[in-house]
Amino acid sequence: MTTEPQSALLEQAMRAIARIDLAGARRYCEEALHQQPGDAAAMHLMGIMIHHEGGKAHEALGWLERAAAHDATNSKYQNSCGVLLFEMGRFQEAAQAFYRSTNLDGGDGLIWNNLGNALLRLGQAEDAERCFRQSLAVMPGLISAINNLGLALKFQGQLEKAAICFQEAALHQPGFVDAHFNLGELAYYTDDMEAATRYFRRAIEIDPNCRPAYASLAQVLHDQEKPAEALALLQDAVRRFPDDADLEFALRLQLSSMVPAWHIPMINDTERNRAYDAALRAAVSPGDLVLEIGTGSGLVSMMAARAGAGQVVTCEVLPALAEAAVETVARNGFSDRIKVIPKKSTQLEVGTDLPEKADVFVSELVNIGMLAPNMLQVLSHARQKLVKPEAKIIPAAARVYGALLECPHLARINPVHEIEGFDLSYFDRFRSPAYAQIDLAADPHRFLSAPFTALDFDFCTEMPMRDQRRLLISVRETGVVHGIAFWFDLFMDNTTTYHSSSVSRTNHWKQAAEFFLAPIAVAPGDELAVEVGYDNTRIWFKPIR
Known part of the structure; x- marks a missing residue:
């Protein structure tokens, strides 16, 4: 390649990127770096070019970080690092990069908007709101910042203000x-x-x-x-x-x-029932107003009334269950103190459905893998709108554990492949896409790793609606990993804990298993990289190859 001035080479590289000529862009960047190895602008452009190539995020980030290190006064380099870190799901590091960028150039609304997005992913809605407002202060017409401000307000429960932001964004664009x-x-x-x-x-x-x-x-x-x-x-x-x-x-x-057939075994779960009963007896003071979400049979509401609640308000979205709960409550003599409302909890209103905000809030929304769809959102709404700031919350927290699982007999149908010499893979579409139930007390299996802590949840505070992290799990036995077995502890309060690892035959949850699409052979000393995360729908475990 003919030697050209450094600025011309970089201009040629940018033009090549614009016309999606990535090979050409790479040649110009490499020539620029050959001429001036310490040129931060060339490093930055190389990182952008590699990112455009796709699938090489870590290599691209290396170039961007080198550019930022060589020229620590350039806000764009820090911003580019933040953008790529955000795309990689490394939100804390992205926020730090955006902070550095705003310190270098506080007049760029796009950077404030980026910082707000990172903070929102970290669950820091109030700080995110301030960033979006700053973005709009320096760049009033930035529609994405108006929209994102709405998201921050929604996360804080300010739904009417959030709607105004979304409507304004749609009106202007x-x-x-x-x-x-x-x-x-x-x-x-x-x-x-x-x-x-x-x-x-x-x-x-x-x-x-x-x-x-x-x-x-x-x-x-x-x-x-x-x-x-x-x-x-x-x-x-x-x-x-x-x-x-x-x-x-x-x-x-x-x-x-399908019809929720799990209600019958659930009310027969002695350990679950006794944990809720003990927590309610400890939490409820005479005359308290108790809010329960998810009436079901009415069992937990009656426990609250028996513990001394002055009134229990409980809601049930399924009309048939709500009707059955009303009859069950009446048969047990609690109609004067238990009010069953056939609504979603997000439809309840203080002053209409509840006389005031509740003193005690109890729910049983978890499923076999602990986190049920919309559970965090429902709990967040209740804390913000329906219960007192000092209310006692049951359960208060949860911890999810896991272990590498070898379980051939269940892996055969998760997913469904060949059965008795026949291809039944088309039938797999009827298998639930959620994690499978496993009974570790009865189902033949082996753990190929020691149990590990996967996730922690605090139901008394606001948590991000989505999070994920990477775990390195040490293998302790030779075998074939078919997936991850996992279970949870429900911390009802400081003294009462329900363990879903229980081997009791009345344990209706049993345990959960996330089966991988393909088995993985392992040996002692191996480390298996796994992504563990959750969103508003489920918890997941994915092997990282």
């Missing part, structure tokens, strides 16, 4: 799909299904590639008791986007919908 999607999410959250349907359909009209809108619209249709329409929508979405795991999960969930 009618084709801004995020605003319409967020309005749909907000409408769904407040149970305005007609509006939610309208906004999600509009988001899909604006951008047919807005994948989350398909799953959200299907959820709205499902909640409106339109299962055939929801199924058709999801089937179409999966045909459009065959590699989208979230849409596939939503489709599988719709296909596997």
Whole structure:
């Protein structure tokens, strides 16, 4: 290549990136670095070019970090590091990079917006709100910052203000799909299904590639008791986007919908019942107002009344269960103190459904893997809107444990492949996409690692609605890892803990297992990298290759 001035080489590289000539961009960057190895601008451009190539995030980040180290006064280099760290899911490090960038240049609204996004992912909604407001102070027309301000306000429970932000973003930029999607999410959250349907359909009209809108619209249709329409929508979405795991999960969930038959074994779970009873006896003072979410049979509400509550308000979304609970409460003589409301908890209002905010808040929303769909969102709403700041919360926290699992007999049907010489893989679509139940006291299995702590949850405080981290799990036995077995402790209060690892035959939860798509052979001394995380739907474990 003919020697050119450094500035010309960098300009040529930027033009090559713009026309998606990545090979050409790399040649210009390499020549620029050959001429001046310490040129921060060339390092920065090399990192951007490598990132555009895809699949080489760590290599790209290395160049960006070197550029930032060579020129510590350039805010753009720090911002680029933050953007890539954010894309990699390293939100704490991204926030630190954005902080450094704002300290160097506080007048760039885009950087403040980026910092707000990182803080929002870390669950720091108030700090994120301040960043978005600062972004708009220096760049008033930044529509994404208006939209993101709405997200920060929504996370803090300021739903009306959040709606104003989303509506303003949509008004100023009618084709801004995020605003319409967020309005749909907000409408769904407040149970305005007609509006939610309208906004999600509009988001899909604006951008047919807005994948989350398909799953959200299907959820709205499902909640409106339109299962055939929801199924058709999801089937179409999966045909459009065959590699989208979230849409596939939503489709599988719709296909596997069934009557909640677990209510009967649940009320027969002696250890679970006694843990709730002990916690309520310790928490409830005479005359307290107790709020319970998820009435079911009415058992926990009656425990609260028996413990001395002056009044118990409990809600149940399924009409048949609500009706049964009313009758059960009456038969046990508690009708004067237990009020069963056939609503979602997010529809309850203080002054209408509750005379005042509750003194004690009890729920049993967990499933076999601890975290049930929408559970964190429901708990957050209750803390913000329905219970006193000093209210006692049952359960107060949870810890999830796991271990590498070898379990051939269950792995054969998770997923379904060949059975008795026949290809039954098409039948696998009817298997629930969630984690499977396993009974570690009865199902033949081996642990190929020591148990480890996977996740901690504090139900008394606001937590991020999504989080993930990387674990290195040491292998202690030779075998084949089929997945992760996991279980949990529910900390009812400081003295009472329910252990889902119990081997009792009445333990209705048993334990959970996340089976990998392909088995992994291991030997002692190996370390298996696994991503563990959660969102508003489920906990997951994924091997990292």
